[in-house]
Amino acid sequence: MFKIDKLRSTAYLFIVFIIAGCITPVDVDTPDSFDSILVVEGSITTVAQAHRISLSRSAKYGDIFQGFIEPETGATVSVRDDLGNVVFLTETFDGIYETPSDFRGTVGVSYTLQVVTSTGTEFSSLPEKIAEVPKIDSLYFEEQTIQVSVDEEIQGTQIFVDITDDESVANNYFWSHSGFYSVRTNPELNIDPETGGIVPLDCCPLCYQSENSSTPIIAQDEGLNGSQIKVPITFIEDNGVRFSEKYVFIIRQASLTTDAYDFMQLLEQQLSISGDIFDPPPATLRGNMINLTNPREAVVGFFRASDAISDTLVIRGSDIVNRVLPPLVRGDCRTYRSNSTVDAPVFW
Secondary structure, eight states: OOOOOTTSSEEEOOOEEOOSOOOOOOOOOOOTTOOEEEEEEEEEESSOSOOEEEEEEEEOTTOTTTTOEEEOOSOEEEEEETTSOEEEOEEEETTEEEOOTTOOOOTTOEEEEEEEOTTOOEEEEOOEEOOOOOOEEEEEEEEEEEEEETTEEEEEEEEEEEEEOOTTSOOEEEEEEEEEEEEEOBGGGOBOTTTOSBOOOSSOSEEEEEEEOSSOEEEEOTTOTTOEEEEEEEEEEOOSSTTSSEEEEEEEEEEOOHHHHHHHHHHHHHHTOOSSTTSOOOOOOOTTEEESSOTTSOOEEEEEEEOEEEEEEEEEGGGOTTOOOOOOOBSOGGGSSTTOBSSOOTTO
16 A cells, blocks of 8 residues: 555545456357356446346356356346345346336445346345445546656646545445547548548548546545545546547546455456466455355355446646647548547537
């Protein structure tokens, strides 16, 4: 853990970066009987929305099918609370189960995920009690230049969140974020790749881009109870396009139970193993799911229940003092990147 100077009124929080979506499904043909374990990914929060739970099957370590992932379809999935309420999830895609769009958790209530597979095997999570997450005091950016090599540096903005930690409880935090910006191109200056000449296109000069955090952040308030905390969230490179008009940054801040934090920290440690002598020893990531039919059988994954809030920061090009000038981008804006779209976000 970083050494914290407690004499400062604003302290930097120790943060741990984790890689989201550690399992990438692939389409393969495997025998129906291959030895596998259930993998559970998903959470619920206090935000009213369709909360998603992913169920899949992964070959056990050492199996000839190791690395193969299959969706777990046809299961009965429900979320129950300690007040006696139950909500059933609907399978919207193979192995993807969602709550109704108006479902939301409640602070102080415990929730349990229950799964019954198509073969009758029953699984359950341990109860997750939703703890309140402190509010965001401010969301802001600072211009920064990063020296990436002797001859190269990049400009951009470092995003920060200020929060006041609750001194009466031990808090565990989880942050993720998204960004949205517009892309202007010049379809009238499109170049034919075969002839090298200009061949104007009829569409399209204006598109919109979105990008999500691939490394959410988790943190504990150990030693910082009641402090004003400054959290560095992410650095956004100024490539001349992102801040040419405006960049809309949306931050999501959620609470974590101690068990959820410990699991995600252990996950980060395992993903960071590089093969040298200083690596942490391998550990079993079983999470909080239990096979009720056969308790000795391992289950991978963690069901989380969190309080969640969000905030939005709009960075306009005119707000950037040392802004990189927009490049000339030829052609249809829909080809700028794979997810470019002419449809503006609803909040734009």
